[in-house]
Amino acid sequence: MTAPTPIRRALVSVSDKTHLEVLAQILIDSQVEVLSTGGTYQALEALGVAVVKVSEYTGAPEILGGRVKTLHPKIHGGILALPTPAHEAELRLHGIAPIDLVVVNLYPFRQVVAEPGSSFEDAVENIDIGGPAMVRAAAKNWQRVAVVVDPADYTRLGEALREHGGALPESLRRSLMRKAYAHTAAYDAAIAGYLARFDDVGLSVGTDALPDRLFVAGAAQGELRYGENPHQPARFYATELAAGEPAGLHRAVQHQGKALSYNNLLDADAALGLCRDLSRLGPAAAVIKHVSPCGAAIARGDEALADVYVRAREADAESAFGGIVALSGPVDRAVAERLAETFLEVVIAPSFTPEALALLAGKKNLRLLSLEDMLVGTGPEAQPALRLRSIAGGLLAQREDAVTVAAAQGKVVTRRAPTASELRDLELAQIVGKAVRSNAIVLCKDGATVGIGGGQTSRVEAARQATARAGARAQGAVLASDAFFPFRDGVDAAAAAGVTAIVQPGGSVRDEEVVTAADEHGLAMVFTGQRHFRH
Known part of the structure; x- marks a missing residue:
C-alpha cells in the first residue's frame, strides 16, 4: 500500500455537535478545506472555520425540505474514488475533488423515539439517509478516506494529524472504519427494532408481542475482571434493546472497589430487579447470593432504611457474607455503618452521601454503585422488558416476569x-x-x-x-x-x-x-x- 496522502478536504455533517469546537480547531490548524451542510455549516462558520456549503460545491440545492442534501456524484465520487490513474482521470473529467475525511454522525433517531408522545411520523423523519450513505462509502474506501462518527475520536484524529504530517496512519483508518460500520449497523438495528413494534397497517402490536426478527446491537462497556470463572474472558454490552426500560447497570456509577466481574453484574442485576419490585411496597432492601435472594425486607411503618437492611441481612446472615445488596433509598452514614459490619461484594443504591462514601472507603474491595433513577419507570403500568438467553443454536426471548395478580x-x-x-x-x-x-x-x-x-x-x-x-x-x-x-x-x-x-x-x-x-x-x-x- 502506498503512503497515505495528507488530509486536504473534509466533509462534516454532524447531528451530535459535542466537542465540535475541538474538531473546528483541528481543521483550522491542519488547513483542511471543509464542506458542510445546514446547522453544522453555521456552527463551524461561527467557530472560525472557512467552510463551503455542499450545495455551493455541487451546484445542486438542498431539496425536499432537506431530505436530499449530499446525495450527489460530486460528494460520493469524491469519497469513493480510489487513488488510481483511471479514477483520478474520471474525477478530473467530471470536476470532482477527492474528499479525504468524512466526519458524520446520524439523526437522533433513538432519542426521538424514546421521547414521551413521539409519533411514528416523528420517527420516520429522523431516519437518516444521506448520513449512513456517506459513512458507509467512506468506510468502504478506508484505505484513502478516514471516517469519524464519534466525537470522542476528535482528539486522537488531531494528534495523529500532527504526528504524521497531516496524514493518518493505516492503523487509525482501519480502526475508524470498523467503528463506522458498527455505528451504521447499530443505527439500522434501532430502526428495525422500533418498526417491529408495529403491524402491516401501522398499528402497535402491543406490549406482549415479540418481533419476528430480533436485532441485537450493543456497545462494550469495557472489559470485566473475568467471566463466571477467572479463566473466562467476559465483557458487558449495553444494547439497543434496553431503550425505554428502567435505568440499567450500564448507567451505574462505580465509586470504589476493583473492576466488576461477570458474576458481580449478574448478582447486581438480580438484586436491582428484586429491589425495584419490593419498592412498590415501601422502602426495601434485597440481599443476593449466586443470583438468588438470601434475604429481603420492606419497611414497617416509618422504619429507617438501615433497620430494613439489617432485617434483610439477618434473614440469612450466613449466606449474606460475600453477597450483593440493593437498597431502594440513599445510603447515609447510618446505613453505611450497618453495611460495613459484613463482608459484601457490591452495594447498589440511588445515591451515597459523602459521609457514607468516606466511611465505606475503608472497605477497599467493596464496589459501590449508584444508579440515581433506578426506581423510575418501575410501576405496574410499565412494559415488561425483553429478556434474552443464549442456547445452542440461538437465543430465547421472553418478556420479564411481572406479578400482575397480587x-x-x-x-x-x-x-x-x-x-x-x-x-x-x-x-x-x-x-x-x-x-x-x-x-x-x-x-x-x-x-x-x-x-x-x-x-x-x-x-x-x-x-x-x-x-x-x-x-x-x-x-x-x-x-x-x-x-x-x-x-x-x-x-x-x-x-x-x-x-x-x-x-x-x-x-x-x-x-x-x-x-x-x-x-x-x-x-x-x-x-x-x-x-x-x-x-
Whole structure:
C-alpha cells in the first residue's frame, strides 16, 4: 500500500455537535478545506472555520425540505474514488475533488423515539439517509478516506494529524472504519427494532408481542475482571434493546472497589430487579447470593432504611457474607455503618452521601454503585422488558416476569381468609419467590424473609429447606410457592413448622386435597392463578 496522502478536504455533517469546537480547531490548524451542510455549516462558520456549503460545491440545492442534501456524484465520487490513474482521470473529467475525511454522525433517531408522545411520523423523519450513505462509502474506501462518527475520536484524529504530517496512519483508518460500520449497523438495528413494534397497517402490536426478527446491537462497556470463572474472558454490552426500560447497570456509577466481574453484574442485576419490585411496597432492601435472594425486607411503618437492611441481612446472615445488596433509598452514614459490619461484594443504591462514601472507603474491595433513577419507570403500568438467553443454536426471548395478580387480588380458597398483616407478608413472599430459582418456597414474617428454599427438584423438598432455614422463625410466618402444590405434603410440612397462610397459583389436579389439608391445619390459602417459575 502506498503512503497515505495528507488530509486536504473534509466533509462534516454532524447531528451530535459535542466537542465540535475541538474538531473546528483541528481543521483550522491542519488547513483542511471543509464542506458542510445546514446547522453544522453555521456552527463551524461561527467557530472560525472557512467552510463551503455542499450545495455551493455541487451546484445542486438542498431539496425536499432537506431530505436530499449530499446525495450527489460530486460528494460520493469524491469519497469513493480510489487513488488510481483511471479514477483520478474520471474525477478530473467530471470536476470532482477527492474528499479525504468524512466526519458524520446520524439523526437522533433513538432519542426521538424514546421521547414521551413521539409519533411514528416523528420517527420516520429522523431516519437518516444521506448520513449512513456517506459513512458507509467512506468506510468502504478506508484505505484513502478516514471516517469519524464519534466525537470522542476528535482528539486522537488531531494528534495523529500532527504526528504524521497531516496524514493518518493505516492503523487509525482501519480502526475508524470498523467503528463506522458498527455505528451504521447499530443505527439500522434501532430502526428495525422500533418498526417491529408495529403491524402491516401501522398499528402497535402491543406490549406482549415479540418481533419476528430480533436485532441485537450493543456497545462494550469495557472489559470485566473475568467471566463466571477467572479463566473466562467476559465483557458487558449495553444494547439497543434496553431503550425505554428502567435505568440499567450500564448507567451505574462505580465509586470504589476493583473492576466488576461477570458474576458481580449478574448478582447486581438480580438484586436491582428484586429491589425495584419490593419498592412498590415501601422502602426495601434485597440481599443476593449466586443470583438468588438470601434475604429481603420492606419497611414497617416509618422504619429507617438501615433497620430494613439489617432485617434483610439477618434473614440469612450466613449466606449474606460475600453477597450483593440493593437498597431502594440513599445510603447515609447510618446505613453505611450497618453495611460495613459484613463482608459484601457490591452495594447498589440511588445515591451515597459523602459521609457514607468516606466511611465505606475503608472497605477497599467493596464496589459501590449508584444508579440515581433506578426506581423510575418501575410501576405496574410499565412494559415488561425483553429478556434474552443464549442456547445452542440461538437465543430465547421472553418478556420479564411481572406479578400482575397480587395475593390481595387472589381467590381465598380456605375457610379462613388471611389477615391484613398476613396479606402484606404474602405479597412480599410472592415477589421474592418470583426471584428464586424453581422450585421455590419463601417464608416471610413481619416484613422480612425468614426462610427460602430454591432450585429444588421437588416442591416438598423446597418447603423443607425453607422451613429448616427459618427454624423457630417459621412460627407465625406466611409462605409463597412459585407454582402449585402437586400433593398435600408441602402444606403439611409448612403447617408443622408453624406457617399460618399460603399464596400459590393453584391449578393442580389435587387442588381439592391441598385445600383440605390447609383447612385441617387452620391455614389461610389464596390462589392467584399466576405461576412464577424461574429457571
